[in-house]
Amino acid sequence: MFDDDIAAISTPPGEGGIAIIRLSGSEVIEKANRVFKPRRLGVDLTQKEGYSLTLGWIVDGEEFIDETLVSIMRAPRSYTGEDVVEINCHGGTLPARRCLETVLKTGVRIAEPGEFTRRAFLNGRLDASQAEAVIEIIRAKTDKGLSLALKQLSGKNSNHFHELEDSLISINAMVEASLDFPDEVGEPDYGEVKSMFASIIGKIDQILAAGKRAEIYREGISIAICGKPNVGKSSLLNALLKKDKAIVTNIPGTTRDIVEDFINVRGIPVRLMDTAGIRATEDVVERIGVERSHEVIQSADLVIFLLDIETGITEEDLAVYESIENRHVIVLVNKEDLEEKRISEAQLEDLFKEVKVIRGSVKEDIGLEELEASIENMVLSGEVQADDMEIMLNMRQKQALLKARKHIEDALFALEDVPLDCLGVDIWGALESLGEITGKNLKEEVLDRIFHDFCIGK
């Protein structure tokens, strides 16, 4: 509440050129450093002085999220008077959100409305005469944020949360009743507890998936097309563009030398990036995938890797593939319509074990339907949409759900080994996390449930 580490996107929502994620707290520099991969090797954010700028990537494990400029401001000479890190993301809203999520994984929590300003005031960075203004900001943000978030949860989607809330209250009541009223209530049936945990996790996953779906439909995804020269990258780009009647824009790559196009794949806005546009020189095979194309590939949500059936799989192909192996990849074996086939089924199976492979021809419009289906399938993680759930989750709600999920997972993991009171720590934790979404004190409701469900009394 007072000086722990907080973070938020501090630029206004909407498409902008850049977005800034601000972090404040005593350990934010060290924590930001954990997810930061500097452009220049050996650079360390924790060694940087105040008011410095560092170029590099925000990375989530192996995954590159976005290229960023990170500024460091050291206490007390910062907006809040604490150590502050500002991450300038280049990629607009979605990458900014993903950067924030990555940062949150280090144990930084999402800032409360107006919290940076409040800290600035409490740390003497704002004049006493500004107190009223600060209060206005906090009030407006909190009240607006609350009513917005609650509105999102009401109506059509509210029952999903209520069901989740209900099962969490149930399981809490079951455990707590057994602990507090041993004379009247027996031990809970561990088989039942286990299946309740599983169904809670299932429910959370369902809501998260629906939220992710909504996010994908709203924010779109980016796809990079790559492959060796003349494999048909530009043709694929054009074919996909032609299929999609609703082209939004066509931005010739100026800032980053990438050809970018926006298309719509089955309702999902897609930013297509053709790495062909990157390289002016095509003579240096060894340099494939290096430098800028590498960046494009690393920041794409999905990579389409093109192979040419006529040339077979060459050293060059393998070199390209090596640079994209850690990404989500769909392999498109192009020119299937030609007589000369130098790529065998066995070869493909051997090389692309867990990877989706499509055989087709860009020119003859073979396999493009399948490609679109695969794209949809992959970005929606194969989620069946039969549940018809439409939920927009904001970052805070998503984090709360993830926290609740982690608690239940921990409880499930420890189920056989620890006693009920220890399990209670996580079962409670899950309930508390969920309470953050609805703003309700669910503990009181647990008591109500106990007295409703169990006949208790001396």
Add this chain to the structure above:
Amino acid sequence: MIYKAGSYDVIVIGAGHAGCEAALAAARMGCKTLMVTMSMESIALMPCNPSIGGPGKAQVVREIDALGGEMGINVDKASVQMRIINTGKGPAVQALRAQADKDEYHKEMLKTLLDERNLDILVAEVEEIETSDSRVTGVITKTGAWFACKAVIITSGTYLKGRIIIGDLAFDGGPGNQFPSIKLSDSLQKLGLKMGRFKTGTPPRINKKSVDFSKMIEQPGDERSLRFSFVSPRMERPQLSCWLTHSTGITHQIVRDNLDRAPMFSGVIKGKGPRYCPSFEDKVVRFADKDSHQLFVEPEGRATDEMYIQGLNTSLPEDVQVQILKSVPGLENVRIMRTGYAIEYDYVVSSQLKLTLETIQVEGLFTAGQINGTSGYEEAAAQGLIAGINAALKVQEKEPLILKRSEAYIGVLIDDLVTKELDEPYRLLTSRAEYRLLLRQDNADLRLTETGYKIGLVNEERWHTYQEKLHILENERTTLKRTTFTPADKNIAEFLASKNSAVLRDRISLWEMLRRPELKIEDFVRLGLISDNDLDILEQLEIQTKYEGYISKQKEQVQRFEKMESRHIPDDINYDDVYGLSNEALQKLKQFRPHSIGQASRIAGVNLADINVLLIFFEKQRRK
């Protein structure tokens, strides 16, 4: 004719579980103390169930003991049975429960009170609290005695305007056939205190000689010698059993046939009763699908034939009570010894209290126990102790004692009382303690002995014993951490195999090995790896190793919690001066007058923005 009868530092009104602790604490801390009771027989009376302890409550008794209170020691002297319940459910909820001999409990407490040098006992009824400038100056009894004093602690239980209800019969009365206290409640109201009305009830008592125990299941005590107090001698005494029976379909039919005579349903009873302690008729109505409810038949003492029937509290007419009893297996020929009844009483709305249990309205006036809307002997005793301590500290012009939610159930209890709006009598539950894993009955001494010593309630002898325990614990812990084994150790390998425990892969300490759920510390004692055989020490070590992960998780939570708790709100704050509070928050803050930002954040209706508004307000004040 009012006459000047004497002068005291502290006067305690009431001699129940709260009153006894309050009077003893104040007297032991050096205050000249007077305890006023309506009768000698009602001192430390247990008018309801004959048991002390159980989940949440056992922890409280141990806390009272660690602070230098009396309840633990007294019940150890007067118990007829001890059991640990919830043994399989983890260290935090394991709870000792004693069946007490009610008469011995009363007599032993009386002895202790009489032995106290600074304490006088007076049989009288206090009718008025005298104040000047919203400050307590004295009390006046029904018979005209006026006593001057610096602090008053009211621990009047359910006596205030007590009204007994049995069927269509209703009369003014206190618990256990005592007289009610009629005028004191009005005096409190005159002082500006808001009063409410609650209800509770008790089952009929039956004659042991009329019970057929062969139709019931015996519930004996634990075989090992158990005790509440950390300093009571370990005693081996013959134990008495409790007996389990149940209601039948016929019982429930009798209840249903007589609902029109039940004051609970006819509207005679207006006070709100506790949900965790419903009357039997309530259970039959609300859980209509259950064809049987458990009933425990418990002895009320060694020298009496009275037996208590847990699960059968009722205010149905006496003739119906008899019919109900006779429909229960084993009670076919039962003879009643005392009728069950409901009691309605006035209580002080507890949001008017500070965390010291002093009233916000009247300086020097404290209330503790059931008068504050709680239920249970243990909850009452805990409040009595804290009120007694704080009254003494106030008289001595010292800093008050406030236990935090993170250090004691007593802290949880009092914080809940002064921060929440009660709509039923309050009972402690382990689920009310957010740091339950830290607030265990086994470590109450580690949590609170030092506090008790600092305020002067823990005597040198107990302090010395405690220091010794700390020393042994530390030594044993070091040994456990230093003693290591490798996969090559044959004896250990064999031992692990015999326990179906995984083979060692690396060098590992005993401390780490003990974390395995299948291994018990007694196993290591048997192997000669641990020399100490004091049960308390072993239990402590085992809990500390086995649950280290969860315990440290909770300790981290406590650190965050305490940051909010340590931001105090000045007593003289005028909330009308605070710009930006929501109307609801303004009203609630004025009503509850929280002690800290943390407490403010727990008040329903005060949200995060309001907390921020307060923080900014304080910062602005500071800079002025």
